[in-house]
Amino acid sequence: MKFAFFGSSLVSAYWNGAATYYRGIIRAMHESGHQITFYEPDAYDRQKNRDIADPDYARIVVYQPNEADVFRVLEEAMHADVIIKTSGVGVFDELLEKEVAKLGSQDKFVIFWDVDAPATLDRVQHTEGDYFRELIPQYNLVLTYGGGDPVINAYTALGARKCVPIYNALDPETHHPVEKEERFHADLVFLGNRLPDREKRVEQFFLEVAAQMPEQSFILGGNGWHDKPMSANIHYLGHVFTKDHNALNCSPKAVLNISRDSMAKYGFSPATRVFEAAGAGACIITDYWEGIDFFFEPGREILVARSGEEVGELLASLTEEQARAIGQAALQKVLDQHTYAHRVVELERVLSEEPVLSKAAL
Template sequence: MRLVVLGLSLSSSWGNGHATTFRALLKEFAARGHDILFLERDVPWYASNRDVTDPDYCQLAYYSDLAGLDKWRSDIAAADAVMVGSYVPEGVAVGRFVQETAQGVTAFYDIDTPVTLAKLERGDFEYLSPEIVPGYDVYLSFTGGPTLRHLEHHYKSPAARALYCSVDPDAYPPLDVPKKWDLSYLGTYSPDRQPTLERLLIEPARRMPDRRFVVAGPQYPADIDWPANVERIEHLPPRDHPEFYAASLFTLNVTRADMIAAGWSPSVRLFEAAACAVPVISDKWEGIDSLFTPGSEMLLAESSDEVIAILNRFGEAEARAMGHAARSRVLDGHTAAHRAAELERHLREAAAAAAAPELMEAS
């Protein structure tokens, strides 16, 4: 299969989780024998922070603006499938161009589904608009559950399918390193995540001055009152994630408000930490228990008191056992190889569905 992807970024993981998601997925998709072209908008904030420039699993190319996409018109037209990602700059216009040009299957890959739907409902059509949803043969969503039916019934998607995030277990292995922190968090600042981070990490840190905490990620405001026992790391490149997780007794998963409301929206950090055999303390949302078993593979918390109780209860041996149980669950169903197989199946099913009316007309 020849696949063309127009995504937010493959080259830079700075300030976004899209790059690591695309890297893991496309590496495994290529391993299945497919040929991939990734087209990325050339923007200065990613151009100055690129940590992948010459991937061996796909061709990576850049375009400067919408007019620059015309250079790739023949590639898009000839591809077996063309996939446009969420948060692509001028994504509505890019989507129209793809739908008008592509002869094969067209797909929208939404790495931000609940955020996307919230934006649509308030008339914010930054990268997707209601009128182009039906023009994509398949809507691939980071969110499963009832959201898929909503996409089909309300927004008239011909086929909405869950394609959860995943992890490359080779890139996120367990490491035997000394524990530096009792609880860590890795994530870019988000205003709607900050109250949960305050409740589940910062307040416990204030109340447990003898314990060690860390928050890694960019864009946090300068006026946040970090306790003295909370270390700050401004940017942590993906190559350093496994060691970061391994140095944590527990790591925290914090979910955006729109994703909590939708449920069935696991973050890539959840799978990455589990692949590193590090136990996760997560906020609660519908569907999380379909991915990991609370109590044995991960822990749920809603309050500072619950986090403090967890840190007081679990020693390193118990935490390690829980982390390895989580890693086993990831290896059984949440690796990038699993997602690549799912992607292939969804694209082939969409191609078959698109061909069916033509075959009926021909007969």
């Protein structure tokens, strides 16, 4: 089956947290026999900060961020059996969402793939006259990378014909255990871009913890934190390219996951970095969100903290031996149940239930 994706970027993770998700799911789709073209705009300096070359599992089409070029690639995408608009492309989102929705009336199967459903739903539900509200029923299918029943029910209430989560997962080819590196040695590492709906939680679960534990060492990675006050025991890395993620996850005693407010609110929304870290065999400490136990067993495969104080308590009592055992248990769980190959089986099952696609080569 031929798929056309309109997304932020497949080849650059620069200010693009969805890159790992796209790469994992699209590689697995390719390995299952599908042909994928990924359309991405030349925007936000992502092309200047590529971290992979054009992959062999997808054809990459980079278009210019102007209306004429958007319509050019929309016309080209008509060759596909399934046309997908993802959330958060970053430029011409409204135009793309409206035009892709229109293609659904031209005998094309169209999907809205929401990689930030909590943010989309909050905007639509609280913004009077939001343009996307009337588009939702026009898509044949809404896919999300998290959210569980709260997101499914919210989309259904807004008129979605069908909404199915295709959760984040592990790509074992790209995220796996490697040798520790001294430059990433620390007691606790947090990697995440500075975003308004996560900053307060980062202060509580990471920055304040570090300030209260001067004998411990901390590493902070991600864009935007350069002017944020932080204690002397925090080493700030800035943007961390994906080629360094495995070493960053393998080298410290523990890796911290901090959800954005909206993700924690809806639950069942593990970040891609949770699976990246688990795939590297890292001991993960995560803030609490509903649905954690759907993916990992708390206390054995992951450590859960409901406050910054609990992060400090967990870190203070965690031995290297315990950390290794938890990391190995998490690695085994994701290999057994949470790879992108597992997710593509679910995706193909969902698509096979659609009458218009039932005879296609799935």
